[in-house]
Amino acid sequence: MKKANWIILFLVFIATGLNFLDRQVLSITIIKIQKEFNLSDVQYGMINTSFLISYALMFTVGGRLTDKWGGKIGLALSVGVWSVASGLHGLMTSFYHLVAFRFLLGLGEGGCFPAAAKTVNELFAKKDRAFANGIAIGGSALGAVLAPPLTILISNEYGWRWAFIIPGIIGVVWVLAWVSMPWKRKQEAKEAAVPQAVSSKPSFWSVLTNPKALVFIAIRFLLDPVFYFIMFWIPKYLNEERGVSFDEVGKLLWIPFLALGLSNMLGGWISDRLVRSNWGVNKARKMVMGVAAALTVSAMMVESVSTVHMAIFLMSVLLFAHGFWITNYITAISDVFGDMATSTVVGLSGTAGAIAGIIINPLIGIVVQKYSYDPLWIVCGLMYPLAFVLLMLCIPRIEPLLLKQKQPKPDARAVA
Secondary structure, three states: OOHHHHHHHHHHHHHHHHHHHHHHHHHHHHHHHHHHHOOOHHHHHHHHHHHHHHHHHHHHHHHHHHHHHOHHHHHHHHHHHHHHHHHHHOOOOOHHHHHHHHHHHHHHHOOHHHHHHHHHHHHOOHHHHHHHHHHHHHHHHHHHHHHHHHHHHHHHHHOOOHHHHHHHHHHHHHHHHHHOOOOOOHHHHHHHOOOOOOOOOEOHHHHHOOHHHHHHHHHHHHHHHHHHHHHHHHHHHHHHOOOOOHHHHHHHOHHHHHHHHHHHHHHHHHHHHHHHOOOOHHHHHHHHHHHHHHHHHHHHHHHHOOOHHHHHHHHHHHHHHHHHHHHHHHHHHHHHHHHHHHHHHHHHHHHHHHHHHHHHHHHHHHHHHHOOOHHHHHHHHHHHHHHHHHHHHHOOOOOOOOOOEOOOOOOHHHHO
């Protein structure tokens, strides 16, 4: 691997870190914002839904545009838009402002992971791709680890508004650094891509209706609500159900996300190591995902344990398993769809997950307000095994797939 590839990958790592840091600031500051603006749990669910609507839209749109324009332009636009949106959160004065700014944040953040997957697929060969994806995705966990202590530190020192403004400024600086990077032309990394029959792009319809694409989309629809629950509701859960103070949330919440970051990279490294040991891509990816699915069952015990530290441990196991899963899930998409449609399929699956979140998030608010968190932890423990069964039944082999290509338009001069 050339040094430039690793520098680009490091910047992708930083971008995904900012992505999760910026979106998680609200889940921590909501403890203060909710009291200041007298917001209900149902309104908080609506605010999260506003983010998820635009996030769902831009996952697919951003993924398709990134397949057309490339990772450099796609990621620059994504980070630029969400950084401005993050800064605007610091100016909010009402519930409706917060709804609008979360919508804009989702428009920016939706294109991040398709662009990250596109960049990795362009620059890294199959035997290194899972580890590279683990590093790229692992940045999101770093952002989630840093978000609680940094948000609480900034909020206590300067007020909660600056917890949104400062990350927004950092994002703008990142964009300036990103666009100044020399970019390898696509043909220079051609050997790193999955072989395809022709160079033209497949039609959007052929991707959307492909049976394997539909399976990947369905899996994301099942699992993303679990991760959104962890992202958006756990600070409130610790505060309201476990009696953890605002300051103490920052001292505990980083632990599960550290487990996520480590497993993103470890899961990719193990998978690539198995491929190098002649396991084959299909067996290697599915083995790691199967282990991950088995580990998530422990989430059903979160509500029943008596101490906060045991609850944090079980949340850490859940996110550790998620890291194993998501790295190999995204890598499996690139193994199947290659450079032709990886971003499109990642985008479509992300949209499906966000739509599921849109449906589930207000219901979470109702369940929490009227009942308890118990049913939610049970669902968290069941979804990954269900998704793994779906994967095994519907995608017997993870292998490169040739899609129906767009037919070039006839040259009018040649016809004449």
